Amino acid sequence: MTVEQRKITITINGLRHSVTVEPRMLLSDMLRHELGLTGTHVGCEHGVCGACTILLDGRSARSCLTLAIQADGAEIETVEGQGTAEALGRVQQAFRDHHALQCGFCTPGFIMTITDILRNHALSGDDEIREALSGNICRCTGYEHIVAAVRELLREKDSRP
Amino acid sequence: MKPAVFDYVRAESVAHAAEVLAGAGGDGKVIAGGQSLMPMMNFRLVKPSVLVDINAIAGLDRVELVGSRIRVGALVRHFMTARDPLIAQRAPVVTAAMKHVAHLTVRNRGTFCGSVCHADPAAEMPMMTVMLDGEIHAVSTRGKRMIPINEFFAGSLVTSLEPDEVVTAIDLATMPPNMGFGFHEFARRHGDYALAAVAVLMRRENGRPRDVRIAVMGLGEMPSRIPTAETVIEGNELSDLTIARAVESLRAAVSPNTDLHASADYRRHLAGALAKRAIGDAWLRAREAEPA
Numbered sequence: 200m201t202v203e204q205r206k207i208t209i210t211i212n213g214l215r216h217s218v219t220v221e222p223r224m225l226l227s228d229m230l231r232h233e234l235g236l237t238g239t240h241v242g243c244e245h246g247v248c249g250a251c252t253i254l255l256d257g258r259s260a261r262s263c264l265t266l267a268i269q270a271d272g273a274e275i276e277t278v279e280g281q282g283t284a285e286a287l288g289r290v291q292q293a294f295r296d297h298h299a300l301q302c303g304f305c306t307p308g309f310i311m312t313i314t315d316i317l318r319n320h321a322l323s324g325d326d327e328i329r330e331a332l333s334g335n336i337c338r339c340t341g342y343e344h345i346v347a348a349v350r351e352l353l354r355e356k357d358s359r360p
Numbered sequence: 361m362k363p364a365v366f367d368y369v370r371a372e373s374v375a376h377a378a379e380v381l382a383g384a385g386g387d388g389k390v391i392a393g394g395q396s397l398m399p400m401m402n403f404r405l406v407k408p409s410v411l412v413d414i415n416a417i418a419g420l421d422r423v424e425l426v427g428s429r430i431r432v433g434a435l436v437r438h439f440m441t442a443r444d445p446l447i448a449q450r451a452p453v454v455t456a457a458m459k460h461v462a463h464l465t466v467r468n469r470g471t472f473c474g475s476v477c478h479a480d481p482a483a484e485m486p487m488m489t490v491m492l493d494g495e496i497h498a499v500s501t502r503g504k505r506m507i508p509i510n511e512f513f514a515g516s517l518v519t520s521l522e523p524d525e526v527v528t529a530i531d532l533a534t535m536p537p538n539m540g541f542g543f544h545e546f547a548r549r550h551g552d553y554a555l556a557a558v559a560v561l562m563r564r565e566n567g568r569p570r571d572v573r574i575a576v577m578g579l580g581e582m583p584s585r586i587p588t589a590e591t592v593i594e595g596n597e598l599s600d601l602t603i604a605r606a607v608e609s610l611r612a613a614v615s616p617n618t619d620l621h622a623s624a625d626y627r628r629h630l631a632g633a634l635a636k637r638a639i640g641d642a643w644l645r646a647r648e649a650e651p652a
Binding site for chain 1: 362363364365366367368370391395399403411415462463465466468469549550551
Protein backbone atom coordinates (compact mmCIF):
# COMPACT_ATOMS: atom_id res chain seq x y z
CA MET A 200 0.00 0.00 0.00
CA THR A 201 1.35 3.41 -0.93
CA VAL A 202 1.34 6.00 1.84
CA GLU A 203 2.44 8.89 -0.23
CA GLN A 204 2.15 12.58 0.26
CA ARG A 205 0.39 14.48 -2.48
CA LYS A 206 0.69 18.12 -3.37
CA ILE A 207 -2.63 19.90 -3.87
CA THR A 208 -3.61 23.46 -4.76
CA ILE A 209 -6.65 25.01 -3.11
CA THR A 210 -8.07 28.52 -3.18
CA ILE A 211 -9.25 29.51 0.29
CA ASN A 212 -11.07 32.79 0.81
CA GLY A 213 -9.56 34.01 -2.46
CA LEU A 214 -5.96 33.04 -1.69
CA ARG A 215 -4.22 30.14 -3.43
CA HIS A 216 -2.44 27.64 -1.24
CA SER A 217 -0.19 24.71 -2.07
CA VAL A 218 -0.36 22.03 0.59
CA THR A 219 1.17 18.59 0.93
CA VAL A 220 -1.30 16.06 2.33
CA GLU A 221 -1.79 12.37 2.88
CA PRO A 222 -4.89 11.15 1.00
CA ARG A 223 -6.58 10.37 4.31
CA MET A 224 -6.29 13.90 5.67
CA LEU A 225 -9.71 15.44 6.25
CA LEU A 226 -10.32 18.93 4.88
CA SER A 227 -11.17 20.11 8.41
CA ASP A 228 -7.77 18.91 9.68
CA MET A 229 -5.94 20.48 6.76
CA LEU A 230 -7.58 23.85 7.34
CA ARG A 231 -6.82 23.82 11.06
CA HIS A 232 -3.50 22.00 11.33
CA GLU A 233 -1.72 22.75 8.07
CA LEU A 234 -2.98 26.28 7.43
CA GLY A 235 -3.82 27.47 10.95
CA LEU A 236 -7.36 28.43 9.93
CA THR A 237 -8.87 27.41 13.26
CA GLY A 238 -12.12 29.28 12.68
CA THR A 239 -13.53 26.07 11.21
CA HIS A 240 -14.50 24.09 14.29
CA VAL A 241 -14.52 20.33 14.65
CA GLY A 242 -17.33 18.83 16.72
CA CYS A 243 -18.60 15.33 16.10
CA GLU A 244 -16.36 14.39 13.13
CA HIS A 245 -19.04 12.25 11.52
CA GLY A 246 -21.35 14.76 9.90
CA VAL A 247 -24.02 15.26 12.55
CA CYS A 248 -23.25 18.55 14.30
CA GLY A 249 -22.41 20.91 11.43
CA ALA A 250 -19.68 22.82 13.32
CA CYS A 251 -17.13 22.20 10.52
CA THR A 252 -19.34 23.53 7.69
CA ILE A 253 -17.44 25.39 4.96
CA LEU A 254 -18.36 26.36 1.41
CA LEU A 255 -16.94 24.12 -1.32
CA ASP A 256 -17.28 25.66 -4.78
CA GLY A 257 -20.07 27.90 -3.49
CA ARG A 258 -22.18 25.36 -1.59
CA SER A 259 -22.02 24.33 2.03
CA ALA A 260 -20.23 21.08 2.83
CA ARG A 261 -19.05 19.25 5.94
CA SER A 262 -15.27 19.61 6.01
CA CYS A 263 -15.05 16.58 8.33
CA LEU A 264 -16.69 14.45 5.61
CA THR A 265 -14.51 15.80 2.82
CA LEU A 266 -10.95 14.72 2.12
CA ALA A 267 -8.48 17.55 1.57
CA ILE A 268 -7.32 15.81 -1.59
CA GLN A 269 -10.87 15.91 -2.97
CA ALA A 270 -10.71 19.70 -2.77
CA ASP A 271 -7.63 19.85 -5.05
CA GLY A 272 -8.40 22.67 -7.49
CA ALA A 273 -11.53 23.76 -5.62
CA GLU A 274 -12.58 27.09 -4.12
CA ILE A 275 -13.13 26.95 -0.37
CA GLU A 276 -14.69 29.62 1.83
CA THR A 277 -14.31 29.54 5.60
CA VAL A 278 -15.52 31.79 8.40
CA GLU A 279 -12.20 33.68 8.18
CA GLY A 280 -13.41 35.05 4.83
CA GLN A 281 -16.52 36.58 6.37
CA GLY A 282 -15.04 39.54 8.20
CA THR A 283 -12.72 40.67 10.97
CA ALA A 284 -13.29 41.65 14.60
CA GLU A 285 -13.17 45.29 13.49
CA ALA A 286 -15.37 44.83 10.41
CA LEU A 287 -17.80 41.95 10.90
CA GLY A 288 -19.38 40.27 7.89
CA ARG A 289 -23.11 40.79 7.39
CA VAL A 290 -24.09 37.40 8.83
CA GLN A 291 -21.75 37.88 11.79
CA GLN A 292 -23.24 41.33 12.46
CA ALA A 293 -26.78 39.89 12.41
CA PHE A 294 -25.68 37.24 14.93
CA ARG A 295 -24.27 39.95 17.18
CA ASP A 296 -27.37 42.11 16.87
CA HIS A 297 -29.68 39.22 17.81
CA HIS A 298 -27.54 37.71 20.59
CA ALA A 299 -27.16 34.53 18.52
CA LEU A 300 -23.52 33.95 19.48
CA GLN A 301 -23.75 32.24 22.89
CA CYS A 302 -20.52 30.25 23.50
CA GLY A 303 -19.54 30.57 19.85
CA PHE A 304 -18.46 27.00 19.21
CA CYS A 305 -21.17 26.18 16.66
CA THR A 306 -21.18 29.73 15.25
CA PRO A 307 -18.74 29.30 12.31
CA GLY A 308 -20.77 26.34 11.02
CA PHE A 309 -24.03 28.26 11.33
CA ILE A 310 -22.50 31.32 9.62
CA MET A 311 -21.36 29.23 6.64
CA THR A 312 -24.68 27.34 6.37
CA ILE A 313 -26.54 30.66 6.45
CA THR A 314 -24.23 32.07 3.77
CA ASP A 315 -25.29 29.12 1.57
CA ILE A 316 -28.97 29.74 2.41
CA LEU A 317 -28.73 33.43 1.48
CA ARG A 318 -26.97 32.68 -1.81
CA ASN A 319 -28.70 29.54 -3.03
CA HIS A 320 -32.09 29.12 -1.37
CA ALA A 321 -35.34 31.05 -1.29
CA LEU A 322 -36.95 30.46 2.10
CA SER A 323 -40.23 31.74 3.39
CA GLY A 324 -41.38 31.54 6.95
CA ASP A 325 -39.89 30.25 10.18
CA ASP A 326 -40.58 26.59 9.42
CA GLU A 327 -38.37 26.70 6.35
CA ILE A 328 -35.68 28.65 8.21
CA ARG A 329 -35.67 26.07 11.01
CA GLU A 330 -35.55 23.20 8.54
CA ALA A 331 -32.64 24.77 6.67
CA LEU A 332 -30.75 25.17 9.96
CA SER A 333 -31.60 21.70 11.22
CA GLY A 334 -28.23 20.23 10.20
CA ASN A 335 -26.39 22.44 12.70
CA ILE A 336 -26.48 21.76 16.42
CA CYS A 337 -26.08 24.43 19.12
CA ARG A 338 -25.45 22.89 22.53
CA CYS A 339 -26.29 26.23 24.22
CA THR A 340 -29.69 25.94 22.47
CA GLY A 341 -29.47 29.49 21.16
CA TYR A 342 -31.79 28.60 18.30
CA GLU A 343 -34.42 31.32 18.80
CA HIS A 344 -31.79 34.03 18.45
CA ILE A 345 -30.19 32.31 15.47
CA VAL A 346 -33.58 32.06 13.72
CA ALA A 347 -34.17 35.77 14.48
CA ALA A 348 -30.83 36.65 12.84
CA VAL A 349 -31.68 34.63 9.73
CA ARG A 350 -35.16 36.15 9.61
CA GLU A 351 -33.62 39.61 9.46
CA LEU A 352 -31.07 38.59 6.82
CA LEU A 353 -33.79 37.12 4.59
CA ARG A 354 -35.98 40.21 5.05
CA GLU A 355 -33.05 42.40 4.08
CA LYS A 356 -32.30 40.21 1.03
CA ASP A 357 -35.95 40.31 -0.11
CA SER A 358 -36.19 44.08 0.21
CA ARG A 359 -33.09 44.62 -1.90
CA PRO A 360 -33.97 45.91 -5.38
CA MET B 361 -6.50 11.95 10.52
CA LYS B 362 -9.25 9.59 11.44
CA PRO B 363 -9.53 7.27 8.43
CA ALA B 364 -7.02 4.45 8.03
CA VAL B 365 -4.39 4.73 5.31
CA PHE B 366 -5.63 4.33 1.73
CA ASP B 367 -4.59 5.17 -1.78
CA TYR B 368 -6.66 7.80 -3.60
CA VAL B 369 -7.44 7.89 -7.30
CA ARG B 370 -9.43 10.60 -9.04
CA ALA B 371 -11.06 8.68 -11.87
CA GLU B 372 -11.05 10.32 -15.30
CA SER B 373 -13.73 8.07 -16.79
CA VAL B 374 -16.01 5.19 -15.87
CA ALA B 375 -13.56 2.80 -17.55
CA HIS B 376 -10.72 4.24 -15.47
CA ALA B 377 -12.75 3.82 -12.26
CA ALA B 378 -13.53 0.21 -13.20
CA GLU B 379 -9.84 -0.50 -13.90
CA VAL B 380 -8.76 0.86 -10.53
CA LEU B 381 -11.46 -1.16 -8.75
CA ALA B 382 -10.42 -4.30 -10.65
CA GLY B 383 -6.85 -3.80 -9.42
CA ALA B 384 -7.90 -3.27 -5.81
CA GLY B 385 -8.44 -6.95 -5.07
CA GLY B 386 -12.00 -6.48 -3.83
CA ASP B 387 -10.88 -3.81 -1.42
CA GLY B 388 -11.70 -0.65 -3.35
CA LYS B 389 -14.50 1.79 -2.63
CA VAL B 390 -16.16 4.38 -4.83
CA ILE B 391 -16.73 7.85 -3.39
CA ALA B 392 -19.19 10.36 -4.84
CA GLY B 393 -20.81 12.47 -2.10
CA GLY B 394 -19.26 10.41 0.69
CA GLN B 395 -21.92 11.49 3.18
CA SER B 396 -22.38 7.91 4.42
CA LEU B 397 -18.97 6.48 3.47
CA MET B 398 -16.83 9.14 5.17
CA PRO B 399 -18.44 8.74 8.62
CA MET B 400 -17.84 4.97 8.32
CA MET B 401 -14.23 5.61 7.34
CA ASN B 402 -13.83 8.13 10.17
CA PHE B 403 -15.03 5.43 12.59
CA ARG B 404 -12.79 2.90 10.76
CA LEU B 405 -15.78 0.64 10.22
CA VAL B 406 -14.69 0.71 6.57
CA LYS B 407 -11.01 0.62 5.60
CA PRO B 408 -10.70 0.55 1.81
CA SER B 409 -7.20 0.12 0.39
CA VAL B 410 -8.14 2.34 -2.57
CA LEU B 411 -10.68 5.12 -2.75
CA VAL B 412 -11.90 5.88 -6.29
CA ASP B 413 -13.32 9.39 -6.54
CA ILE B 414 -15.82 9.66 -9.41
CA ASN B 415 -16.60 13.37 -8.92
CA ALA B 416 -14.53 14.48 -11.93
CA ILE B 417 -16.15 12.10 -14.44
CA ALA B 418 -18.12 14.13 -16.98
CA GLY B 419 -21.73 13.32 -17.85
CA LEU B 420 -22.78 11.49 -14.69
CA ASP B 421 -24.70 14.42 -13.22
CA ARG B 422 -27.75 14.24 -15.47
CA VAL B 423 -31.40 13.33 -14.95
CA GLU B 424 -32.93 12.29 -18.26
CA LEU B 425 -35.92 10.54 -19.74
CA VAL B 426 -34.85 7.32 -21.48
CA GLY B 427 -37.88 5.75 -23.14
CA SER B 428 -40.53 5.77 -20.44
CA ARG B 429 -38.04 5.69 -17.57
CA ILE B 430 -36.10 8.32 -15.65
CA ARG B 431 -32.33 7.83 -15.59
CA VAL B 432 -30.56 9.33 -12.59
CA GLY B 433 -26.78 9.60 -13.07
CA ALA B 434 -24.30 8.63 -10.37
CA LEU B 435 -23.37 12.27 -9.64
CA VAL B 436 -26.91 13.60 -9.31
CA ARG B 437 -26.86 15.06 -5.82
CA HIS B 438 -29.82 15.17 -3.45
CA PHE B 439 -30.41 18.89 -3.93
CA MET B 440 -30.51 18.32 -7.71
CA THR B 441 -33.02 15.46 -7.31
CA ALA B 442 -35.16 17.67 -5.06
CA ARG B 443 -35.30 20.47 -7.65
CA ASP B 444 -35.41 18.42 -10.84
CA PRO B 445 -38.50 19.34 -12.93
CA LEU B 446 -38.60 15.97 -14.74
CA ILE B 447 -38.67 14.06 -11.44
CA ALA B 448 -41.27 16.49 -10.00
CA GLN B 449 -43.50 15.90 -13.02
CA ARG B 450 -42.99 12.19 -13.71
CA ALA B 451 -42.15 10.82 -10.26
CA PRO B 452 -43.53 13.32 -7.73
CA VAL B 453 -43.37 10.78 -4.88
CA VAL B 454 -39.56 11.05 -5.12
CA THR B 455 -39.73 14.84 -4.81
CA ALA B 456 -41.97 14.46 -1.75
CA ALA B 457 -39.65 11.91 -0.13
CA MET B 458 -36.58 14.09 -0.86
CA LYS B 459 -37.87 16.68 1.62
CA HIS B 460 -36.95 14.20 4.36
CA VAL B 461 -33.44 13.36 3.14
CA ALA B 462 -30.84 14.63 5.61
CA HIS B 463 -30.04 18.33 5.90
CA LEU B 464 -29.23 21.09 3.44
CA THR B 465 -25.45 20.68 3.68
CA VAL B 466 -25.57 16.90 3.33
CA ARG B 467 -27.96 17.23 0.35
CA ASN B 468 -25.37 19.45 -1.36
CA ARG B 469 -22.93 16.52 -1.52
CA GLY B 470 -24.86 13.26 -1.13
CA THR B 471 -26.06 11.47 -4.27
CA PHE B 472 -29.18 9.48 -5.18
CA CYS B 473 -27.16 6.51 -6.46
CA GLY B 474 -24.78 6.61 -3.49
CA SER B 475 -27.69 6.43 -1.07
CA VAL B 476 -29.15 3.42 -2.90
CA CYS B 477 -25.75 1.65 -2.96
CA HIS B 478 -25.25 2.34 0.75
CA ALA B 479 -28.51 0.43 1.32
CA ASP B 480 -29.47 1.88 4.66
CA PRO B 481 -32.88 0.36 5.51
CA ALA B 482 -34.05 3.72 6.90
CA ALA B 483 -33.06 5.86 3.89
CA GLU B 484 -35.61 7.30 1.48
CA MET B 485 -34.00 6.80 -1.94
CA PRO B 486 -33.53 3.02 -1.61
CA MET B 487 -37.24 2.86 -0.77
CA MET B 488 -38.15 5.01 -3.79
CA THR B 489 -36.05 2.70 -5.99
CA VAL B 490 -38.02 -0.30 -4.68
CA MET B 491 -41.29 1.57 -5.20
CA LEU B 492 -40.50 2.57 -8.80
CA ASP B 493 -39.03 -0.75 -10.07
CA GLY B 494 -35.49 0.61 -10.17
CA GLU B 495 -32.70 -0.85 -12.28
CA ILE B 496 -29.08 -0.33 -11.28
CA HIS B 497 -26.52 0.13 -14.06
CA ALA B 498 -23.15 -1.31 -13.04
CA VAL B 499 -19.87 -1.32 -14.97
CA SER B 500 -16.73 -3.37 -14.38
CA THR B 501 -13.80 -4.46 -16.55
CA ARG B 502 -15.89 -7.61 -17.16
CA GLY B 503 -18.58 -5.53 -18.87
CA LYS B 504 -21.86 -3.83 -18.11
CA ARG B 505 -24.87 -5.27 -16.36
CA MET B 506 -28.24 -4.08 -15.16
CA ILE B 507 -29.45 -5.23 -11.75
CA PRO B 508 -33.22 -5.14 -11.10
CA ILE B 509 -33.98 -3.72 -7.67
CA ASN B 510 -35.58 -6.93 -6.45
CA GLU B 511 -32.15 -8.59 -6.87
CA PHE B 512 -30.17 -5.69 -5.43
CA PHE B 513 -30.73 -5.37 -1.68
CA ALA B 514 -29.47 -8.33 0.31
CA GLY B 515 -29.77 -6.98 3.84
CA SER B 516 -29.00 -3.95 5.95
CA LEU B 517 -26.10 -2.13 4.18
CA VAL B 518 -25.60 -5.17 1.93
CA THR B 519 -26.23 -5.30 -1.83
CA SER B 520 -25.50 -7.69 -4.68
CA LEU B 521 -23.08 -5.19 -6.23
CA GLU B 522 -19.66 -6.82 -6.80
CA PRO B 523 -16.68 -5.03 -5.22
CA ASP B 524 -15.20 -4.24 -8.65
CA GLU B 525 -18.40 -2.68 -10.03
CA VAL B 526 -19.07 1.04 -10.30
CA VAL B 527 -22.68 2.22 -10.52
CA THR B 528 -23.17 4.73 -13.32
CA ALA B 529 -26.93 5.37 -13.11
CA ILE B 530 -30.24 4.13 -11.75
CA ASP B 531 -33.41 3.96 -13.86
CA LEU B 532 -36.82 4.53 -12.29
CA ALA B 533 -40.32 3.92 -13.60
CA THR B 534 -42.33 7.05 -14.28
CA MET B 535 -45.72 7.46 -12.65
CA PRO B 536 -48.77 7.82 -14.92
CA PRO B 537 -50.21 11.36 -14.68
CA ASN B 538 -53.34 10.10 -12.87
CA MET B 539 -51.35 8.22 -10.22
CA GLY B 540 -51.84 9.59 -6.70
CA PHE B 541 -49.16 9.27 -4.06
CA GLY B 542 -48.71 9.56 -0.34
CA PHE B 543 -45.49 9.68 1.68
CA HIS B 544 -45.28 9.94 5.45
CA GLU B 545 -42.23 9.64 7.67
CA PHE B 546 -41.48 9.98 11.34
CA ALA B 547 -37.98 10.95 12.53
CA ARG B 548 -36.77 12.36 15.85
CA ARG B 549 -35.32 15.42 14.14
CA HIS B 550 -36.36 16.52 10.65
CA GLY B 551 -33.84 15.07 8.21
CA ASP B 552 -32.54 12.38 10.54
CA TYR B 553 -32.93 8.71 9.65
CA ALA B 554 -36.56 7.66 9.86
CA LEU B 555 -37.96 5.55 12.67
CA ALA B 556 -40.48 4.50 10.04
CA ALA B 557 -41.90 5.69 6.73
CA VAL B 558 -44.64 4.53 4.37
CA ALA B 559 -45.19 5.43 0.71
CA VAL B 560 -48.31 4.63 -1.30
CA LEU B 561 -49.20 4.88 -5.00
CA MET B 562 -52.61 4.31 -6.57
CA ARG B 563 -54.83 5.30 -9.51
CA ARG B 564 -58.62 5.73 -9.34
CA GLU B 565 -60.74 3.89 -11.87
CA ASN B 566 -64.55 3.68 -11.69
CA GLY B 567 -64.37 4.87 -8.12
CA ARG B 568 -61.94 2.17 -7.01
CA PRO B 569 -58.19 2.08 -6.35
CA ARG B 570 -56.03 0.43 -9.01
CA ASP B 571 -52.31 -0.32 -9.41
CA VAL B 572 -51.82 0.01 -5.67
CA ARG B 573 -48.24 0.03 -4.42
CA ILE B 574 -47.26 0.25 -0.79
CA ALA B 575 -43.62 0.43 0.35
CA VAL B 576 -42.08 0.81 3.80
CA MET B 577 -38.67 1.65 5.24
CA GLY B 578 -37.11 1.56 8.67
CA LEU B 579 -39.29 -1.45 9.43
CA GLY B 580 -36.97 -4.32 8.53
CA GLU B 581 -33.53 -5.15 7.15
CA MET B 582 -34.28 -3.45 3.83
CA PRO B 583 -36.97 -1.31 2.24
CA SER B 584 -39.75 -3.43 0.79
CA ARG B 585 -43.15 -3.53 -0.85
CA ILE B 586 -46.00 -4.98 1.22
CA PRO B 587 -48.03 -7.06 -1.30
CA THR B 588 -50.51 -8.32 1.31
CA ALA B 589 -51.59 -4.77 2.15
CA GLU B 590 -51.68 -3.82 -1.55
CA THR B 591 -54.04 -6.75 -2.29
CA VAL B 592 -56.47 -5.65 0.41
CA ILE B 593 -56.95 -2.29 -1.32
CA GLU B 594 -56.58 -3.21 -5.01
CA GLY B 595 -59.93 -2.93 -6.80
CA ASN B 596 -61.94 -2.66 -3.57
CA GLU B 597 -64.02 0.22 -2.34
CA LEU B 598 -61.75 2.39 -0.19
CA SER B 599 -63.87 2.42 2.96
CA ASP B 600 -62.61 2.96 6.49
CA LEU B 601 -62.87 -0.80 6.94
CA THR B 602 -60.70 -1.50 3.87
CA ILE B 603 -58.08 0.96 5.09
CA ALA B 604 -58.14 -0.59 8.58
CA ARG B 605 -57.67 -4.07 7.09
CA ALA B 606 -54.79 -2.87 4.89
CA VAL B 607 -53.13 -1.21 7.88
CA GLU B 608 -53.52 -4.41 9.91
CA SER B 609 -51.93 -6.56 7.19
CA LEU B 610 -49.07 -4.05 6.83
CA ARG B 611 -48.43 -4.11 10.58
CA ALA B 612 -48.40 -7.90 10.48
CA ALA B 613 -45.97 -8.00 7.53
CA VAL B 614 -43.22 -5.73 8.88
CA SER B 615 -40.44 -6.87 11.22
CA PRO B 616 -38.95 -3.79 12.84
CA ASN B 617 -35.94 -3.75 15.17
CA THR B 618 -35.68 -2.46 18.69
CA ASP B 619 -32.77 -0.07 19.14
CA LEU B 620 -31.96 2.92 21.33
CA HIS B 621 -34.24 5.16 19.25
CA ALA B 622 -37.45 3.13 19.42
CA SER B 623 -38.87 -0.27 20.29
CA ALA B 624 -40.17 -2.67 17.65
CA ASP B 625 -43.70 -2.22 19.04
CA TYR B 626 -43.49 1.55 18.74
CA ARG B 627 -42.18 1.29 15.17
CA ARG B 628 -45.03 -1.09 14.29
CA HIS B 629 -47.51 1.40 15.78
CA LEU B 630 -45.92 4.20 13.71
CA ALA B 631 -46.13 2.03 10.58
CA GLY B 632 -49.90 1.77 10.98
CA ALA B 633 -50.44 5.47 11.66
CA LEU B 634 -48.19 6.52 8.76
CA ALA B 635 -49.80 3.98 6.39
CA LYS B 636 -53.27 5.33 7.15
CA ARG B 637 -52.18 8.87 6.33
CA ALA B 638 -50.26 7.84 3.19
CA ILE B 639 -53.20 5.82 1.85
CA GLY B 640 -55.51 8.79 2.48
CA ASP B 641 -53.20 11.21 0.69
CA ALA B 642 -52.71 8.87 -2.28
CA TRP B 643 -56.47 8.44 -2.68
CA LEU B 644 -57.09 12.19 -2.45
CA ARG B 645 -54.46 12.91 -5.11
CA ALA B 646 -55.75 10.06 -7.30
CA ARG B 647 -59.26 11.54 -7.14
CA GLU B 648 -57.98 14.98 -8.10
CA ALA B 649 -56.04 13.49 -11.01
CA GLU B 650 -58.74 11.14 -12.30
CA PRO B 651 -59.59 11.86 -15.95
CA ALA B 652 -63.11 13.28 -16.33
